[in-house]
Amino acid sequence: MSRITYVNGAFVPEEEAKVSIFDRAFLMADGVYEVTTVIGGKLIDFPGHMARLKRSLGELRMAVPADEAELLAIHRELVSRNALNEGLIYLQVSRGVADRDFLFPPEGTPPGLVLFTQALPVLHRESVRRGLKVASMPDLRWARRDIKTVQLLYPSLAKTEAKAKGADDAWLVDDQGFVTEGSSNNAYIVKDDKVRTRELSHSLLHGITRAAVMSFAAAEGISFEERPFTIAEAKDADEAFITSASAFVTPVVSVDGAPVGTGEPGPVTKRLREIYITESLKRAV
Ligand code: PMP
Numbered sequence: 001m002s003r004i005t006y007v008n009g010a011f012v013p014e015e016e017a018k019v020s021i022f023d024r025a026f027l028m029a030d031g032v033y034e035v036t037t038v039i040g041g042k043l044i045d046f047p048g049h050m051a052r053l054k055r056s057l058g059e060l061r062m063a064v065p066a067d068e069a070e071l072l073a074i075h076r077e078l079v080s081r082n083a084l085n086e087g088l089i090y091l092q093v094s095r096g097v098a099d100r101d102f103l104f105p106p107e108g109t110p111p112g113l114v115l116f117t118q119a120l121p122v123l124h125r126e127s128v129r130r131g132l133k134v135a136s137m138p139d140l141r142w143a144r145r146d147i148k149t150v151q152l153l154y155p156s157l158a159k160t161e162a163k164a165k166g167a168d169d170a171w172l173v174d175d176q177g178f179v180t181e182g183s184s185n186n187a188y189i190v191k192d193d194k195v196r197t198r199e200l201s202h203s204l205l206h207g208i209t210r211a212a213v214m215s216f217a218a219a220e221g222i223s224f225e226e227r228p229f230t231i232a233e234a235k236d237a238d239e240a241f242i243t244s245a246s247a248f249v250t251p252v253v254s255v256d257g258a259p260v261g262t263g264e265p266g267p268v269t270k271r272l273r274e275i276y277i278t279e280s281l282k283r284a285v
């Protein structure tokens with residue numbers, strides 16, 4: 001079924017959704033994005049995604065294309081026009097259309113805004129029952145990974161290489177041997193009932209799901225230690241998992257071919273997934 005998408009002010013069928021070849025996101029990866037999950041036609045963690053979008057735009061001195069209320073209305077219109085029950089909404093802002101130049105285009109160049117929906121199962125996935133296998137790869141991305149840019153070539157290459165090695169995803173490792181995050185998710189280990197994940201910095205994306213899981217877990221008495229871990233520590237952990245808007249909390253059961261704990265999804269991971277789903281659905285808009 002053809003989707004209705006949103007392109008620079010208009011709702012259009014996907015076949016008619018077109019952007020210029022001079023769009024800065026196309027030529028220079030000069031764009032930022034957000035992905036918001038939809039469950040039961042409602043948006044999960046929407047204010048968090050919009051806050052991070054604003055931050056990404058600010059860090060790159062990009063114009064804000066629409067305020068949060070307008071963006072919420074566009075998201076809701078897309079849910080409604082596509083009868084989207086479960087899936088994702090992808091939003092991308094570009095610096096706009098300008099002659100190819102390393103200098104940013106003149107002030108006042110209108111930003112580009114594109115959104116589309118993707119229907120897919122989120123709540124019930126085979127990966128959650130089975131758990132993911134991850135393979136370590138050097139983190140060769142640029143140094144501002146806290147900004148959610150469309151510059152996704154390296155994460156895409158790393159995930160493809162991980163697949164070629166028989167894994168489901170890549171865990172990226174910095175020069176000191178510490179895991180930064182997954183190709184498109186934040187990474188965690190559990191050891192002696194303590195959940196550990198790397199502290200926020202420019203080295204990794206500040207996951208909206210990460211923040212939500214941590215705050216819901218704290219209310220349940222589960223505390224997180226924000227400290228980096230190595231691949232050796234992950235192999236020696238009792239459990240491991242990832243978080244992202246589309247994966248929620250998904251178990252990781254092996255690292256570089258070595259089983260984590262029992263090699264099955266663990267109880268802390270399962271509990272965190274339940275807590276996240278219950279609490280985030282309560283707050284969905
Ligand atoms: N890290 C990276 C590199 C990502 O691409 C993502 C997914 N956007 C995440 C972490 C998880 O972020 P969120 O929970 O906001 O989806």
